[in-house]
Amino acid sequence: MKNVAICCGAHPVGRKFTRHVAEFFPEKISFVAMEKPSNYVSHHLMQYGTHEFLYEDEGQLLKQLKEKKPELLVLAWWPHIIHDEILSLGIPVINFHPSYLPYNRGKYPAYWSIVDDTPFGATIHLVDAGVDTGRVLWQVPVQIEPTDTGYDAYGKALDAMNSLWLKHAQDIMTVNLPEPIKQDEVEATSHHSSEFFEYETIEDSETVEKFIKPFLNDLRARTYPNPKSGKRIKMGDKWYRIHLYLVEEDDN
Numbered sequence: 001m002k003n004v005a006i007c008c009g010a011h012p013v014g015r016k017f018t019r020h021v022a023e024f025f026p027e028k029i030s031f032v033a034m035e036k037p038s039n040y041v042s043h044h045l046m047q048y049g050t051h052e053f054l055y056e057d058e059g060q061l062l063k064q065l066k067e068k069k070p071e072l073l074v075l076a077w078w079p080h081i082i083h084d085e086i087l088s089l090g091i092p093v094i095n096f097h098p099s100y101l102p103y104n105r106g107k108y109p110a111y112w113s114i115v116d117d118t119p120f121g122a123t124i125h126l127v128d129a130g131v132d133t134g135r136v137l138w139q140v141p142v143q144i145e146p147t148d149t150g151y152d153a154y155g156k157a158l159d160a161m162n163s164l165w166l167k168h169a170q171d172i173m174t175v176n177l178p179e180p181i182k183q184d185e186v187e188a189t190s191h192h193s194s195e196f197f198e199y200e201t202i203e204d205s206e207t208v209e210k211f212i213k214p215f216l217n218d219l220r221a222r223t224y225p226n227p228k229s230g231k232r233i234k235m236g237d238k239w240y241r242i243h244l245y246l247v248e249e250d251d252n
Contacts, residue, residue: 002030003071004173005064005091007055007078010036013096013158014077017165019044025173026050030070033061035079055080062086071175075127076165082127092177093127095134096165098157100141101125102188105132108196110153113144118189120144120153122160124168126180131190135180140164146235219244 006029008018018032019041026048033055034041045052051068055061062085065073075082075095082093099109100121113120121141126134140163142156171177202208222230223243230241 002028002068003175004028004074005030005033005068005070005072006074006076007033007061007080008035008038008041009075009077009079010038011077013161013165015041016162017074017076017096017169020166021169021173022048022050024169028173030068031064033064058083058086062089065089065091072172072177074172081131084129087127087129092175094137094172094177095125095127095132096161097123097125097132098154098161099123099132100139101132101136102183102185105130105188105190107191107193109191110150110157111196112189112191114148114150114153116189120157122157122164124164124172125183133183133188135182137177137180138164138168146238146240216244216246220246 004021004025006018006021008014014035015038022029022032022041022044026044029050031051031053032041032045033053035055037054042052053060053064058080065086066089070091073082073086073091073093075093077096087093097105097109099105099113100119101123103109103118103120104112104116110120112118119141120143121139123136123139125132125136125139128134140160142153142160144153144156148156165172202212219231219242223245224230227241230243233240233242
């Protein structure tokens with residue numbers, strides 16, 4: 001029975017998941033909505049005769065759900081919000097989110113986990129009317145080290161998510177979901193993209209000249225390609241070295 005519909009995001013995580021289940025569970029897929037075309041995914045979908053279409057709007061997706069009547073909708077790194085009209089169909093919707101919910105709902109969870117010093121990881125959860133507020137099905141924690149950059153943390157989250165969906169792919173495709181766990185609203189944190197960009201730029205030239213520039217100059221003057229250079233700093237019971245590299249912004 002073709003009982004699982006998939007919204008496949010253009011990100012490698014979404015495409016890897018969709019290609020994997022298209023290869024190993026083709027008989028379970030009702031249809032696949034693609035955010036963007038992908039030969040990497042479409043080759044397997046065509047091989048097994050799976051219905052695929054390029055996403056245009058939510059109305060198009062709603063029509064397919066009403067016609068095909070799947071038992072589950074999977075948002076595989078899907079960038080679009082699912083609204084009430086789809087949720088009211090009564091079809092469970094699950095989402096892949098790169099954070100350890102209820103911490104860091106919303107955008108840029110790797111950044112906020114480092115800045116706020118909150119737990120980090122990967123979560124597959126049910127979708128409700130809120131943003132990343134639905135009950136948790138599966139999740140795995142990720143340790144962020146003091147030496148990890150935002151890029152490092154994000155990479156760890158991607159690896160954790162790929163491992164998480166691979167471990168539970170059969171449960172997802174057979175709609176064998178565990179009893180979901182309600183998120184702890186007391187511990188929950190959430191951030192909008194506007195908050196990230198609010199702190200991206202330092203525009204006060206007087207502050208830069210008096211305080212920030214001397215500090216940065218000291219750091220970059222101490223930066224050499226060896227582990228003994230840099231500014232020493234103690235975090236917890238360990239010492240670290242701070243190195244600094246400024247990258248000129250490309251105007252294009």
